[in-house]
Amino acid sequence: MNRRIWLAVGVFIAVLLAALSVYLFFKATPYQTDIDHGPSPEAQANPYLAAEHFLRKQGLTVGHANSLDVLPTLDPRQHSLLLLGDRHNMTPRQIDQVMNWTRAGGRLLFIAESLWDEKLGQSNDLLLDRVQVHQSLSKDLKDPPPATGEDPYPNLTKLYLEEEDAPAYATFDTAFHLEDPNNLAQAWANSGKATHMMQLNQGLGSIIVVTDADLWKTPAIDQYDNAWLLWYLTADTQVTLLFNTDHDSLPTLLLRYFPQALVALIALIGLGLWHVGVRHGPLIEPAPRARRQLQEHLRASADFILRRSGQDSLLQALQQDILRRVRRRHPGFDQLGVAEQWLVLARLTGQPTRAISQAMSPRPKQRLSSVEFSRQVAHLQTLRNAL
Known part of the structure; x- marks a missing residue:
């Protein structure tokens, strides 16, 4: 019974397809057309x-x-x-x-x-x-003069x-x-x-x-x-x-037709570089403080004072140190006038009074350049070392 049903269904489908084919054969009309594919690559x-x-x-x-x-x-x-x-x-x-x-x-x-x-x-x-x-x-x-006959083109x-x-x-x-x-x-x-x-x-x-x-x-x-x-x-x-007939380069063509592939390639290269650059091994411990030298402590202290108090505090500290030293070598130094003090300093240090005046005079509030600040410190250190 089931076999006869499947056979009948198959015959029905075959007859239906045959009828559809005959219908399309008589109804379909062949024709010719030109398809424009655009200019050739050349x-x-x-x-x-x-x-x-x-x-x-x-x-x-x-x-x-x-x-x-x-x-x-x-x-x-x-x-x-x-x-x-x-x-x-x-x-x-x-x-x-x-x-x-x-x-x-x-x-x-x-x-x-x-x-x-x-x-x-x-x-x-x-x-x-x-x-x-x-x-x-x-x-x-300028517009040309009117012609006798009108120009058609x-x-x-x-x-x-x-x-x-x-x-x-x-x-x-x-x-x-x-x-x-x-x-x-x-x-x-x-x-x-x-x-x-x-x-x-x-x-x-x-x-x-x-x-x-x-x-x-x-x-x-x-x-x-x-x-x-x-x-x-x-x-x-x-x-x-x-004239120039150079064709587009390969990178240009890739960027034009495969931008997603280029982005994926760049991302893959970046991940590869990141993987290669990952640190393998323990962190290096910082050097113990006992290894710090005196010069490093002095430089760090000077940098801290410079950031906190500015240039004036460092210059004034040098000037005060010079005054303390000259008081020990010349009693009654504080009772002298400024000009006389400069003369005493010139005699004790062997420096001209003009250089002493520039080094010991109060500085303006404006910030000095790095070069001028270094020059001023060098003058003061020269005076202090001479005392």
């Missing part, structure tokens, strides 16, 4: 990866470096060097090397990193000062080319403005109010200064004519992009 480490791929598709040879150590290996002829990284630690010697490389025929592009200081007559960007280009904030500029930077009816548009940061006080620029690109790109000749080569390079990073390079402008500035050359 793209995250290299913000100009899309720019490199684009230039390679145009037939250019493209590489990148992390420092200027690569400069001696680059032939300046038909070569473009794009300084897209932070240059705050660039030395004057490196600037000379870059400028010499450019004069020999290289094409140099870099980002202006600092604002011009009128009071100092310089900026914090040594390379920008060397090419005599100033950078300022666009908001500090005032926030876009426009580059006008010969034999072209329409300009090329780029998305430079319009918050900054480049100024050429010596009229050295051969070409430039402006937005509605400011200048964001300048090109200057340098020997056999050329220099291109831009306010920023975010328009050539992966999120923005496909907007407007940003990619075309990068190709135009580097056309017919080999390209080297110089």
